[in-house]
Amino acid sequence: MTESEKNLKSERIPPVISQSKISTEANQTGTWRFLRPGYDEKTAPCSAACPAGEDxxxxxxxxxxxxxxxxWETILGENPFPAVCGRVCFHPCEGVCNRGEFDSAIAIHGLERFIGDAxxxxKLSAPVPRHTKVSKRIAVAGAGPAGLSAAYFLARIGYGCDIFEAAPEPGGLLRWGIPQYRLPAAVLAAEIDRIESIGVKIHCNSPIHEGRLEGLQRDYDGLFVGCGEGRPIPLKIPGEELALDGxxxxxxxxxxxETCNGVRTAAVIGGGNTAIDVSRSLLRMGAKKVLLIYRRRREDMPAFAQEVELAIQEGVELVELRAPVRIERKDRDCRLILGPMRAEGTAQDGRARILPADGEEESLDVQSLYRAIGAEPAADWLRPSQKGDVERFSRSRIYYDQFPIIFGGDLTNPTKSVADAIGSGKEAAMLFDTLFAEGREAIHDRLQQCRVGQGKSLSMEMYLSGRRKTRNKEEVPFERINTEHFTKAPRQNTPLPGPAHVIGSFAETEKSFSEGAAQKEAERCFNCGICNDCDNCRLFCPEVSVNLSDPRTCEAAGLNRQIDYQYCKGCGICVVECPRDAMSLTEETTPL
Amino acid sequence: MSRTAETIDTAELMYPGHVGCPGCGATIAMKLALRALGEKTMLVIPACCWAIIAGPHPQTSLKVPVLHTAFATAGAAASGLRAALDRQGDTETTVVAWAGDGGTFDIGFQALSGAVERNEDFLYVCYDNEAYMNTGNQRSSATPFGMRTTTTPGTNWKRSRKKNIVEALAAHRIPYAATASIAYPEDLMRKFEKAKAMKGGSRFLHVFATCPTGWRVPSEMCVSIARLAVQTNIFPLYEVEDGNRYTLNFKGEKPVSEYLKPQGRFKHLTQADMKEIQEMVDEDWELLMRKIGLDPCG
Amino acid sequence: MKEVIEGSHAVSEAVRMARVQVMSAYPITPQTHIVEALSEYCADGRMEASFICVESEHSAMAACIGASSGGVRTFTASSSHGLALMHELLHWASAARLPIVMAEVNRALGPGWNIWMDQTDSLSQRDTGWIQLYCEDGQEVFDTTLQAFRLAETVNLPVMVVLDAFFLSHTYEPVDLPDQETADRFLPPFVPNIRLEHENPCAMSQMAPPGHYMEMRHAIQGAMETVFETFSEIEADFDAVFGRKYGMLEAVECEDAEVILVVTGTAASTCRQVVADLRKKGERIGMVKLKMFRPFPLEAIRETLGGARKIAVLDRNFSFGASGIFAQEIRAALCNHPGHPQVFGYIGGLGGRDITTDTLETIYRMTKESPEPARESVWVGLKEEE
Incomplete structure (x- = not known):
């Protein structure tokens, strides 16, 4: 700039024109708002359906x-057995998966196994949320899924726990009742080891019986009983002794x-999971033909549908509406006499009433015959009675006393599954802790606070006031998913070998996902009700009023975004464009 | 959904506190556009909703320089600004004319046509809310067939078709003309980035921007309605390079009634009217497919 | 060095020497020679400038607004219908306080189509906030154009340099053209007061609500009021470099004049002859050539004309339903002046009709012989049959 230019410039006064000097941040456009959007994480239907309440x-x-x-840590917060459940759980989660209405349900089960195996x-170690030790000690009867879970959850929150197991090895039904082709022993061992690693002591060959109760009262502050049902229910027909226990x-x-050498035909009586496991095992052990005899129909079976399907695929022949009448010895075979049945109306349990039908009896000659129509507690004291100061909960029953006893697992669960057993163990842990810390009056409300959605399942995360404690119990229905933000994608399925591979092999039937497939499948998940940082709210906000935030100071704990209500006009686009219903629009009641 | 907070540039070039109506699509368009364009941008804004949203004296709602200008002049004023920057050796700055449909389809069309015929080195953006919304919803030549406005009221709802502005611009054989929608942010931002990179000639983007106020739809439906416009092919997403190379970005499948029915501005339409509109949409689609070189039915 | 060039080229030469950076125009007779020359200068490299050939005058002014806001020296030229089409943006340019310079070739408006001299086009833009300077000959056109940039850039208002169609735009005269160095000495490079820039990214020319608008308008008038002093300073500088000056108005033989003719543009040259001729015959005739119309040089008018007896104003324009526009303004300027003279208004030379020495003599005599103005405007030179 020359001297004359400088003079020229300095002589000038900036003209008064229409020109900005400040930003529109001076305008509190939040005062326009009559609807208030907000982050409102809700409950995914799968979580509510999960007996273990997994997030x-x-x-x-x-x-x-x-x-x-x-x-993995998130699973471990609610369930100590991801690798086990990823194999044996009947995964009711997938049945209610919202994605099922869009294309097909997420392979939650397979993913759980993938994550559990990882x-x-x-060698990940279980997270310990509460580091302070509690002076109380709990004894646990039975090292099955319920007992192990109860001990796991109690140990995580600081209790001393000893498990007493009758068998020489821990695992209960997981070890003895589920064949290797469904649950390899190494997987079970690894998950039990991990429970022990957080301080749970397992005493095997040490059955709890009534006579030991007095002694336990001296050393412990409470007892959890999760021994399961070890005594088979009899058929109550002539020749019963000819049928073996499944x-x-x-x-x-x-x-x-066991071997099945020379077995041309085997028959299994029953319709539960044990009957299926026995049938499929017989095929693997060399039985040429396996008949599954059930007095009701396939749809009435208490066995999990996908297990039934697998059994049939593998070659198990299902004989429906046939009830065993008697069993006779026929040379070296057994002759099973079957009576025809028919379905009619609806019984109290919702299934059809099954009545004897007209028609001829049939006979069936088999080389081996198994009954698997259910089990009952092995001892009378294990049948929790209604007498005394007892309170029933969803998956357990507590006897209040100086020495409180909680019954759980199959003893009290309406649905007898591994996941329900885990849920029962968790419930028991919460019951003990609340009872000791806050008294029995607090129990009801405390459990209600920890419910996952509207159902029975409980969340330890919520119990311990973790990041996700604020999640709304409202379950996200499919209609509230903004499917425009998703594209249809085929479900990744875990590879299944054909039936030809089944004979003689106890190798695991189902293979796990590859890492790529697992991630692809996980990406399909709608993440119903959960903010997954998709950023749609911020992307579409016309007001530049959705900001990235410090998760520690954000209004909703743990969220990465916050709404600047100074400016938000409440248009609601963020809520509608939230693909997963993790936001809500409510009437504005707070003045700015 | 691979988009995460980490992958998105967090610096918005727009301030909160602007006076746009709640749910204004045009403000979403600006926000997304500036994300793609970056701070080396100068905007020329003629009379339109954005002349208000950008802030009255002494405020601004934008972090980039803005030249407000008279209604008909976006194309010309942007040409002048471009020339001034070039003269000063600034070829980096992207000059962006940002006009509504009135300032583009109607009163500003001559200046726009002149500027793009000269192949001025700028990006012209028409955010289209399909009527003179700033003045209270009077019809423009961007107003679609069937819409009620304050100047096409009652039974005199608009009986002529919407002007096809992209085809008009493509006919000028400019390097780049494309449509974009606020409901497809990635596509929109990609197009702005592409347009920004194509320096040296005229680029035109026709951005569909819902006006909840004028269209009589709930503000929260702003983006959904824009999405339906694409999904029903009433507003196809496509690009034209050099006026002759067409690329289709999205193929809609839904009937146009799904787009029309939720909107108050089309409330009066009968089944027969909607059928007529569907036929127009189909006809336009076929024409577009022919230009793209695709089978309209395939 | 003196060159014989037409008035249009006096403009284009001045624009070239002003080192204008961006020009934009739309062709209209009789402005075309200006922009043709400038286009050539851009093409052959004599000017380092962009010439934006827009599709209308509206866009021409818009492009100038855009360019000027971008911080470069900016020029346009127009005429008549073109200027009328620009009208909206003339307001815009001045309120945006952009120092745009325009050459305006006075031409009539249709219908009927008429491409010839008439002042109604520029005077219709009286209230747009532009400075208006009327020129008499080629030299004044060159000089005024060069001065216009300094004036505009100092007060931040646009300037219109007005020249008569054909009588000036297409008439060859000797014009003293300086070399570039001398021109640069008078006119330094443009240093914008207002400019879009990334360093201070603000919005310009946006909505001004009632709480702000009036002050902005008042500031424009404030700037207009500084023009007289600034113009005089610039003229003094110009005089120092070039040895020429014109003044906002020029009085010729006014001291003892019985009748003073007020004229503008090329009519002033004719009038000089009439004054000289009639003076020789003993008539007490004087002349005022009005150069600056906006801002209206009220004080100078009062000083020069306040003491006269009779004033005859020649308007080559007309405000329908009222009178000639210059006459109106002069009447208004003098009405509060004690003992103000009688103002006689004459309309002549519309649509290119010649103003001859006879016309002006007739006006002088009619004024001298009338005891008082019979009417606001007397149309001279009308044909009986029409």
Whole structure:
């Protein structure tokens, strides 16, 4: 600039024109608002359906982001057995998966196994949320899924726990009742080891019987009883003694004591999971033909539908509406006499009433015959009576006393599954802790606070006021998913070998996902009700009023975004464009 | 959904506190556009909703320089600004004319046509809310067939078709003309980035921007309605390079009634009217497919 | 060095020497020679400038607004219908306080189509906030154009340099053209007061609500009021470099004049002859050539004309339903002046009709012989049959 230019410039006064000097941040446009959008994390239907109350939407979100450790830890918060459940759970979660209405349900079950296996492979250690020790000690009867879970959850929150198991090895039904082709022993061992690693002591060959109760009262502050049902229910027909016990068969098989050499035809009586396991095991052990005899129809079976399907695929022949009448010895075979049945109307349990039908009896000659129509507690004291100061909960029953006893697992669960057993163990842990810390009056409200959605399932995360404690109990229906933000994608399925591979092999039937397939599948998850940082709210906000935030100071704990209500006009676009119903629009009541 | 907070540039070039109506699509368009364009941008804004949203004296709602200008002049004023920057050796700055449909389809069309015929080195953006919304919803030549406005009221709802502005611009054989929608942010931002990179000639983007106030739809439906416009092919997403190379970005499948029915501005339409509109949409689609070189039915 | 060039090229030469950076125009007779020359200068490199050939005058002014806001020296030229089409943006340019310079070739408006001299086009833009300077000959056109940039850039208002169609735009005269160095000495490079820039990214020319608008308008008038002093300073500088000056108005033989003719543009040259001729015959005739119309040089008018007896104003324009526009303004300027003279208004030379020495003599005599103005405007030179 020359001297004359400088003079010229300095002489000038900036003209008064229409020109900005400040930003529109001076305008508190939040005062326009009559509707208030906000982050409102809700409950995914899968979580509510999960008897263990797993935060499935979050697990899949973390898995989709490649954070397998995070996903695994999230499972461990609610369930000590991801690798086990990823194999044996009947996964009611998938049945209610919202994605099922869009294309097909997320393979939650397979993903859980993938994540659980990764945890074992990487030797991850279980997270311990409450580091302060509690002076109370709890004894646990039975090292099955319920007892192990109760001890796991109690130990995590600081209790001293000893498990007393009658069998020489822990695991209960998981070890003795489920064949290796469904649950390899190494997987079970790894998950039990982990429970022990947080301080749970397991005493095997040490059955709890009534006579030991007095002694336990001296050393412990409470007892959890989760011994399961070890005594088979009899058929109550002539020749009953000719049929072998199915559970016993499975147990013997796990110990390597059973063979099926020379069995042309085997029959299994029953319709539950044990009947299926026995049938499928018989095929693997060389039985040429396996008949599954059931007095009701396939749809009435208490066995999990997908297990039934697998059994049939493998070659098990289902004989429906036939009831065993008697069993006779025929040379070296057994002759099973079957009476025809018919379905009519609806009984109290919702299934059809089954009545004897007209028609001829049939006879069936088999080389081996098993009964698997159910089990009952092995001892009378294990049948929790209604007498005394007893209170029933969803998955357990508590006897209040100086020495409180909680019955759980199959003893009290309406649905007898591994996941229900885990849920029962968790419920018991919460019951003990609340009872000791706050008294029995607090129990009801405390459990209600921890319900996952509207159902029975409980969340330890919520119990311990974790990040996800604020999640709304409202379950996200499919209609509230903004499917425009998703594209249809085929479900990744775990590879299944054909039936040809079944004979003689106890190798695991189902294979796990590859890492790529697992991530792809996890990415399919809607993450119903959970903010997964998709950023739509911020992307579409016309007001530049959705900001990234410090998760520690954000209004909703742990969220990465916050709404600046100084400016938000309440248009509601963020709520509608939230793909997963993790936001809500409510009437504005707070003045700015 | 691979978009995460980490992958998105967090610096918005727009301030909160602007006076746009709640749910204004045009403000979403600006926000997304500036994300793609970056701070080396100068905006020329003629009379339109954005002349208000950008803030009255002494405020601004934008972090980039803005030249407000008279209604008909976006194309010309942007040409002048471009020339001034070039003269000063600034070829980096993207000059962006940001006009509504009135300032583009109607009163500003001559200046726009002149500027793009000269192949001025700028990006012209028409955010289209399909009527003179700033003045209270009077019809423009961007107003679609069937819409009621304050100047096409009652039974005199608009009986002529919407002007096809992208085809008009493509006919100028400019390097780049494309449509974009606020409901497809990635596509929109990609197009802005592409347009920004194509320096040296005229680029035109026709951005569909819902006006909840004028269209009589709930503000929260702003983006959904824009999405339906694409999904029903009433507003196809496509690009034209050099006026002759067409690329389709999205193929809609839904009937146009799904788009029309939720909107108050089309409330009066009968089944027969909607059928007529569907036929127009189909006809336009076929024409577009022919230009793209695709089978309209395939 | 003196060159014989037409008035249009006096403009284009001045624009070239002003080192204008961006020009934009739309062709209209009789402005075309200006923009043709400038286009050539851009093409052959004599000017380092962009010439934006827009599709209308509206866009021409818009492009100038855009360019000027971008911080460069900016020029346009127009005429008549073109200027009328620009009208909206003339307001815009001045309120945006952009120092745009325009050459305006006075031409009539249709219908009927008429491409010839008439002042109604520029005077219709009286209230747009532009400075208006009327020129008499080629030299004044060159000089005024060069001065216009300094004036505009100092007060931040646009300037219209007005020249008569054909009588000036297409008439060859000797014009003293300086070399570039001398021109640069008078006119330094443009240093914008207002400019879009990334360093201070603000919005310009946006909505001004009632709480702000009036002050902005008042500031424009404030700037207009500084023009007289600034113009005089610039003229003094110009005089120092070039040895020429014009003044906002020029009085010729006014001291003892019985009748003073007020004229503008090329009519002033004719009038000089009439004054000289009639003076020789003993007539007490004087002349005022009005150069600056906006801002209206009220004080100078009062000083020069306040003491006269009779004033005859020649308007080559007309405000329908009222009178000639210059006459109106002069009447208004003098009405509060004690003992103000009688103002006689004459309309002549519309649509290119010649103003001859006879016309002006007739006006002088009619004024001298009338005891008082019979009417606001007397149309001279009308044909009986029409």
């Amino acid at each position: 499935i939407g979050r697990i899949e979100m973390l898995a989709a982001k490649g954070d397998l450790d995070g996903a 945890g074992i492979r990487k 559970l016993d068969f499975l147990r013997q098989m796990r110990q390597g004591k």
